[in-house]
Amino acid sequence: QSALTQPASVSGSPGQSITISCTGTSSDVGGYNYVSWYQQHPGKAPKLMIYEVSDRPSGVSNRFSGSKSGNTASLTISGLQAEDEADYYCSSYTSSSTHVLFGGGTKLTVL
């Protein structure tokens, strides 16, 4: 099954807000509220930032927020900081036998 679709790159200046989209189908993103987002700095393991579309784990800044409309989920980062520069991956439960899909990843550059 194909991966979820994310833009290859986004950029923003410090203090601005950016949004990363994650598009799937009714069999995954659109059909269930099981979308997660992960942040990955170079050479490091991914870190869970958002789960169940919009919930934040303890310790994750409230500058990170998630939402969903139809088959597209979104991650918004407000008040961009230099430390936010990283790759971001979405994932979703899928009703197919694949069980979970990842997006291709989005590279966030803080200008």
Added chain:
Amino acid sequence: QVQLQESGPGLVKPSETLSLTCTVSYGSIHSYYLTWIRQPPGKGLEWIGYVHYSGSTNYNPSLKSRVTISVDTSKNQFSLKLSSVTAADTAVYYCAACGYLTTVFDYWGQGTLVTVSS
């Protein structure tokens, strides 16, 4: 907080079996679905599968014929075996722990690079 650490050979020959172990610290292995995920160099993430302490498993269909994930509760460890490897299996392999949702990867190991080459 739960910590995970992968271990195993960093180089595997083509057609052989890749074997990795993940040790879980500061947490009970009974509390999580124990997962393997991989990331080819410069590419995205791919879910491999998970095991529950009860022994139940679920694998990515694209790898199912070559994958075995098992758990050793006495050692607080779980393992990955991937048979008949090729260069396409070269990747950083991560172990991860999921809480009540098997699709939310709450905790991750640091990852280990496995290269398939003769």
